[in-house]
Amino acid sequence: MDSAFWLAFGLTAFAGLSTGIGSAIAFFAKRTDYRFLSWATGFSAGVMLYVAFTEILGKASEALVAARGETVGNWLTAASFFGGILLILAIDRFVPAPENPHEVPDVMPKGMAKASPDPKGERTLAPHPSAAPKGEVDLHRMGLFCALAIGIHNFPEGLATFLAALEDPTLGVAIAIAIALHNIPEGISVSVPIYYATGNRRRAFLYSLLSGLAEPVGALVGYLLLLPFISQELMGYLFGGVAGIMVYISLDELLPASRAYGKGHDSLYGLLGGKGVMALSLLLLQ
Secondary structure, eight states: OOHHHHHHHHHHHHHHTHHHHHHHHHHHOSSEEHHHHHHHHHHHHHHHHHHIIIIIHHHHHHHHHHHHOHHHHHHHHHHHHHHHHHHHHHHHHHSOGGGOTTSOOSSOOTTBOOOOOOTTSEEOOOBOTTOOTTHHHHHHHHHHHHHHHHHHHHHHHHHHHHHHHHHOHHHHHHHHHHHHHHHHHHHHHHHHHHHHHHOOHHHHHHHHHHHHTHHHHHHHHHHHHHGGGOOHHHHHHHHHHHHHHHHHHIIIIIHHHHHHHOOTTHHHHHHHHHHHHHHHHHHHTO
């Protein structure tokens, strides 16, 4: 395992463990700046969409055309792209809606009071008056399903980050930052309900952090399973699927969440900012 492998694995671990940053923000910040979360998730969607269509899908087409010829290669590129979308869609169908991180809730979780935004777009959270030790029973179900849901979704995300970083470290850094930004609010969504059900910050933080570990674990397991079969053609299929996964996550999770967190054009500003920064970065690093 050379330095490229460890760099790719380190970037994937950084992206996954950013769920812990979300927990820290929720627990130690006096106020939660939801407009910042709107901008951050919109920015992440912009990065992912731009990279998926301009870089990763292009790499998939290049590899598959070289392996199978122009006509067949282009068809296989499109098939792998939609195959990635179908994969993450199937995962969404498997995970129950209440625990699915791709579902934007319209109510606060049980045991947590819904706070009102202040004029600056910030909110404070307070334990629900009915929260009591009986919430410990809810923790087992909530923790299990939240960890399972986040873990299942983070497996393909981790593999996407790892493969991109292994092929192109610059591209891997961009994707890792985008995944990390989208994992911050995900960490909040895991840890806050658990905390308000149990009153235990440490346990809530641990659950959130462990859910993010699925990304480096997914990257490592996927890489080891695929290692004996790695070829230019297989990498083409994988990159096509990764592009599809990233587009699906952006449209199904990040943009709806960004709209829910912000107001006005916050989501659009984040989206355009992410695309602009990514375009400029790739142009300067050519």
